[in-house]
Amino acid sequence: MHLIWEELRAAAPLIWHGDPYLVSVIWFTVQVALIATACAAVIGLPIGLAIALGRFRGRRALQIVANASLGLPPVLVGLVLFLAFSPQGPFGSLQLNVTRRSVFIAQTILALPYTVALSAAAVQALPSRLLDQARLFGAGRRQLSALALREARIGVMAALIAALGTTLSEVGAIVIVGGNVYGYDQTLASSALYEANAARYSAAIAVGIILAALILLLMGGVTLLQQRTGGIRLRFRTAT
Amino acid sequence: MSGAPSAEPLLRAERVTVPRGRRMVVRDVSLDVARGEIVALLGPNGAGKSTLLDALAGALPVAGGRIERHGRVAIALQSADLARRTVMANMVLALGWWGIPRSERTARAQAALEAIGAGHLGRRPAGTLSGGERRRVHLARAIAVQPDILLLDEPFAGLDPEARARLLEDSVSALRSQERATLVVVHDRAEAWALADRLLILIGGELVADGRPRELLESPPTATVARFLGYDGHLLDAGEWLLTRPPHVVLDPAGPLEATVVRAVALEDGFRLELKLATGRLFTVAALPAPGIGDTVRLRIAGGARFARSEARDEHEVMSV
Numbered sequence: 001m002h003l004i005w006e007e008l009r010a011a012a013p014l015i016w017h018g019d020p021y022l023v024s025v026i027w028f029t030v031q032v033a034l035i036a037t038a039c040a041a042v043i044g045l046p047i048g049l050a051i052a053l054g055r056f057r058g059r060r061a062l063q064i065v066a067n068a069s070l071g072l073p074p075v076l077v078g079l080v081l082f083l084a085f086s087p088q089g090p091f092g093s094l095q096l097n098v099t100r101r102s103v104f105i106a107q108t109i110l111a112l113p114y115t116v117a118l119s120a121a122a123v124q125a126l127p128s129r130l131l132d133q134a135r136l137f138g139a140g141r142r143q144l145s146a147l148a149l150r151e152a153r154i155g156v157m158a159a160l161i162a163a164l165g166t167t168l169s170e171v172g173a174i175v176i177v178g179g180n181v182y183g184y185d186q187t188l189a190s191s192a193l194y195e196a197n198a199a200r201y202s203a204a205i206a207v208g209i210i211l212a213a214l215i216l217l218l219m220g221g222v223t224l225l226q227q228r229t230g231g232i233r234l235r236f237r238t239a240t
Numbered sequence: 241m242s243g244a245p246s247a248e249p250l251l252r253a254e255r256v257t258v259p260r261g262r263r264m265v266v267r268d269v270s271l272d273v274a275r276g277e278i279v280a281l282l283g284p285n286g287a288g289k290s291t292l293l294d295a296l297a298g299a300l301p302v303a304g305g306r307i308e309r310h311g312r313v314a315i316a317l318q319s320a321d322l323a324r325r326t327v328m329a330n331m332v333l334a335l336g337w338w339g340i341p342r343s344e345r346t347a348r349a350q351a352a353l354e355a356i357g358a359g360h361l362g363r364r365p366a367g368t369l370s371g372g373e374r375r376r377v378h379l380a381r382a383i384a385v386q387p388d389i390l391l392l393d394e395p396f397a398g399l400d401p402e403a404r405a406r407l408l409e410d411s412v413s414a415l416r417s418q419e420r421a422t423l424v425v426v427h428d429r430a431e432a433w434a435l436a437d438r439l440l441i442l443i444g445g446e447l448v449a450d451g452r453p454r455e456l457l458e459s460p461p462t463a464t465v466a467r468f469l470g471y472d473g474h475l476l477d478a479g480e481w482l483l484t485r486p487p488h489v490v491l492d493p494a495g496p497l498e499a500t501v502v503r504a505v506a507l508e509d510g511f512r513l514e515l516k517l518a519t520g521r522l523f524t525v526a527a528l529p530a531p532g533i534g535d536t537v538r539l540r541i542a543g544g545a546r547f548a549r550s551e552a553r554d555e556h557e558v559m560s561v
């Protein structure tokens with residue numbers, strides 16, 4: 001307990017005096033989190049909608065894969081990407097290993113199961129006759145998708161929050177495919193790991209505290225957005 | 241059968257059979273609904289009414305037979321789920337799905353809401369509506385798109401008696417259109433009497449009666465239909481079954497028949513009496529002061545429907561009324 005307290009005391013000045021390295025890591029972390037979550041949303045929400053609304057063969061199998069992918073080991077994702085981007089791999093010509101781009105790609109892949117599986121579940125939880133009625137009034141696929149996303153917005157926002165959390169804190173894939181290069185492609189999470197591996201525990205704790213604060217800030221913002229759009233107020237109104 | 245008007249049919253089904261899974265829920269049903277006509281489809285729970293309606297709308301495939309639709313079909317499903325928006329936004333959304341130009345949507349939505357007595361609800365969020373208001377908006381949405389054929393699945397389901405009566409009164413005029421063929425599934429006979437020009441009765445997946453409501457009530461074609469329409473008394477008389485409804489059985493000290501009261505259930509303004517006779521069992525409603533259980537009463541029969549003993553599928557069917 002004494003040791004932790006000492007390290008926390010030593011970490012405080014590092015946070016207050018914020019050197020350029022730390023600022024660049026925070027900025028890169030925010031960039032990775034927002035861009036990877038946005039990419040996972042753009043790719044994942046249509047797939048989630050297709051699972052929930054579609055009537056194609058293999059729909060159930062796709063949902064099983066999406067749900068199973070929620071437990072995808074980040075280290076495995078990092079290894080597969082590393083091999084795929086290595087010179088002998090299928091995407092070797094792209095020369096993506098140990099680049100910032102590979103960090104974006106890895107975090108997008110890890111966030112994707114959340115946007116697919118949780119958005120599909122949110123849409124499936126809607127009253128089925130609401131969507132049936134829209135179909136019977138002649139709603140096309142795009143109109144149905146818009147209706148479903150809007151009606152399931154609380155659950156869809158939860159999917160985005162889960163995706164954002166993954167992109168902020170997952171470290172297993174990016175240290176393999178990105179290399180965890182000091183001052184280049186480190187996020188706060190991989191930076192904390194870097195400092196801990198070097199036995200600089202005060203620095204690791206300082207970075208960890210900043211990461212936790214950033215998570216609180218971003219998640220808090222998105223949760224407020226969820227409550228504003230999602231009808232928490234509407235529920236109160238309905239109950240009275 | 242009787243009751244079909246001469247106007248052109250917009251919806252016609254010929255010997256339609258509809259499966260649900262492996263079971264044929266609707267069997268060999270033929271019907272038509274003409275322009276300007278409101279037809280009620282009545283039947284007990286599980287008779288296949290909603291399945292038939294879905295098939296008529298084209299939402300369910302048929303296993304046999306043919307369905308002709310002349311014009312666009314709108315169907316209002318039984319559940320009145322609305323999007324979490326205002327009532328007006330829900331209306332405008334549906335009109336958009338239907339393909340109505342943006343400039344016309346609001347006016348058409350408001351006109352339909354007013355027609356069904358919901359003109360004041362436009363700005364209310366759907367989540368704050370009562371069950372009756374929600375049903376009004378659901379109906380208004382179906383009317384607003386102005387389909388050629390309108391199919392309504394139990395539009396008054398789940399309402400308390402007062403809300404149902406009010407909505408029914410407003411629907412009588414709102415649903416009437418000379419341009420439209422309307423088929424409405426109802427669960428309650430009173431709804432059919434109030435709304436429909438013609439009544440179809442579906443029992444066990446088969447269409448067992450088609451006619452004007454009053455005619456069907458006064459002379460039901462079969463004992464099964466009679467029983468479904470509230471003929472709850474039976475009496476073996478001159479080798480035939482005489483089926484009666486409570487108004488047909490009149491307590492009269494000078495009446496030719498004698499019966500014993502075996503059950504008395506209190507009603508708002510009297511008692512419903514179950515009367516045991518030598519050859520049957522009848523029901524009537526007696527004003528206060530009513531005879532009590534065990535009393536002997538005299539009565540006469542003023543109406544009813546007669547069926548040959550062979551016409552009822554078996555005597556148990558009638559006796560179980």
